Amino acid sequence: MSPLYARHKRTTLAIATAVAAGALVSAGLATTASAAQTPAAAKPLAAAPSALSAAAHTSLIERAQTDAPQTARQIGLGAKEKLVVKDVVKDVDGTVHTRYERTYAGLPVLGGDLVVHTAKSGRTEGVTKANKATIKVASLTPRLTPAKAEKQAVSAAKSLGSAKSTADGARKVIWAGSGTPVLAYETVVGGLQDDGTPNQLHVITDAATGKKLFEYQGIENATGTGKTLYSGSVSLTTTQSGSSYQLTDATRGGHSTYNLKHRTGGKGTLFTDADNIWGTGTASSSSTDQTAAADAAYGAQETWDFYKSTFGRSGIKNNGVGAYSRVHYGNQYVNAFWDDSCFCMTYGDGSGNNHPLTALDVAGHEMSHGVTSNTAGLNYSGESGGLNEATSDIFGTGVEFFANNASDKGDYLIGEKIDINGDGTPLRYMDKPSKDGGSADYWSSSVGNLDVHYSSGVANHFFYLLSEGSGAKTINGVSYNSPTYNGSAVTGIGRDKALQIWYKALTTYFTSTTNYKSARTGTLSAASALYGSSSAEYKAVAAAWSAVNVN
Known part of the structure; x- marks a missing residue:
């Protein structure tokens, strides 16, 4: 689980996912969001993924x-x-x-x-x-007992704010995430984190020495849509059941939206409505409010369509099955998160329970955590964790541009609609990440020590430079001025090509332990496969990485 914004108790950055929903939609009819414009299909590149049933x-x-x-x-x-x-x-x-x-x-x-x-x-x-070392372990008999491994994992969870006093179990594994493979225990601690977010802390312990080898959160957060709060009035695909309608989209894998009514557990109650008009366009602290549900449903709809139209991917697992969304989580919960174990997105209502974290780029961000989990599986720690977060920012940005929504135009700002900072500023900036006060513009040997929401800045900056190039420019009314580490002038190849390169790298060249150096190798391999090793696109990838000090 990864929060999308920085908090005092944990220096993490969370992002909201907002979805706007609002028009009448007849049950049983596949309707496309009225705000979205699907570009004309281009001839697919030879190395692009095929659309498979x-x-x-x-x-x-x-x-x-x-x-x-x-x-x-x-x-x-x-x-x-x-x-x-x-x-x-x-x-x-x-x-x-x-x-x-x-x-x-x-x-x-x-x-x-x-x-x-x-x-x-x-x-x-x-x-x-992920690891080129030979897998060879001298003994499969642990010296450490499972109870000691569990005790250590609980201690690690408590240091991060969890009140859970017992682990959910330890299993023997071979740890090959770094260095020489060893026999280890993987222990998972559940409960809640310090802000009420569900906890799923995975701790890897050397089964011979008791040394903690690695830890990561299994919950990936953010904050996060008829008549929506952020995206205006949009069309939603719903399902008719008798004389009422359900907020279930049968055309996109059966994605459904549920109401937790300020609880923190369970699936919740499926949203239903008599007239098929969802929300009012304004936020409400009422647990029966439909506006947040409309935003969430719209975000899921646009994210599904983005992946399908752009990459031929049918759902998060590419198997045609939709996830589900839960809104009104907890009490004044200022976050949102993706949980792979339930294959679902969850959104809090924010301060006063009337600032739902359901913006469009947040929805795209959250569900993209699911795509990463089901492809490269980038470990949520160190440089691979930064790449994990950046992947969600990159594809969340792609969703926002794809939707082409007049109320929430595409930009290279993350979480600009949800105003978590309280001063109108976004959570993150892709053109110059350090403008948020914590993210890294360029790679250094210490980047892996940053919280993953800050180390993601290097890849976010790379993606912006690859898409748009360096220097000052205005896009959709937003001014950008992207610098480079080496003072070079970078010429962008366009967002569409940059997205294709990042997706191909994620799905065919990245592994769980990919760091920035190997991400450079992976994206160059992707550019070579898609456009050729002597192409302008390949050279642009190399130039953009050099511009963020990854060589």
Whole structure:
């Protein structure tokens, strides 16, 4: 879970997701948000992902799993290692990228994920590994007891504000997230964090020495839509049930929006309405308020359409199944979050319970955490955690531009509508991240020590420079002036191409342990595959990384 804004008790940055909803929508009819304009389809690039049906995608996964033992031998894995298919991406030209998790002697290998790249002919073209070290552990008998590992994990959670006194269990794993692989315990501590956000702290402990090797939050937060608060009056796809309507979108994987009525647990109650007009366009502290629900439904709708139209991706898991959203979480909860365990988004109502965190870029941000979780699985700590957060900012920005909503025009500002700072300023700036007072403009050896919402600045700045270039300019009425570390002048290649490069890198070249140096390698590989190694796009990627001091 990752909060989207900075708090005093935890130096994290959270982002809201707002969704505007408001027009009448007949049940059973697939309606597209009236504010969204879908661009004319262009001829797909040879290395762009193919749009696969759910059945075709499932078939590829099943075939890859059947062939997994042979694949393991072909890429040189040991006798104790097995591959478990996580996802398969097929390019237009027939190239297949199969993402695997790994086991060793039956134990999960954390940080052992890899991607095998196979040509249409069936020839293996390369393997991208999270850890290149050989998986070989001398003993699978731990010296440390599970109880001690759990005690250490609870202590770590308490230091972050959790009141939970017991862990939710410890399991033996092989830790390969960094350095030499070792036998370890993964312990998960639940409960609540200091601000009421659900807690899902994963602590990795060396099973021989008791040393804490790694920790990360499994909950990824932010803050976060008929007649919406942020996006004006929009069209929503709903479902008719008898004489009433349900806020369920059957055309987008069955996404539904639920009311928690200020509780912090459970799924909540599905929103229903008699006239199919949702919300009033204004916020209310009432737990029955529909405006926040309209924003959330609209955000989910636009995010689904963005991924489908831009990348051919059908839902967060690319399997045609929609997530669900919960609004009115907790009491004056100033945040929103994605939780992969429930496959759902959750939004607080903010200060006074009448400032819901349901802006459009927040919705895109939150659901993109789910995409990251189900593709590269970037560890939510250190540089990989910064890349995880930046990925959500990048695609959240993509959703906002895609929606083309007159009430919330596309920009390179994050969370500008929700005003968490109370002074009208956004949470983050992509053109010059340091304007928020904490984010990094450029890479340095200490970037990985920052909170992930601040270390994300390096990748956000890279993406802005790759899209728009350096220097002063005005886009949709917003003024930007992006500097460079080396004083170079960077020429952008346009946001559409930059998005394609980042998505391909995320889904086919990034792994759980990708840092900024390997992100540079991954995006260059993506640019080469999409546009060629001698293309202007490839050169622009290299130039933009150099401009943020990643070489």
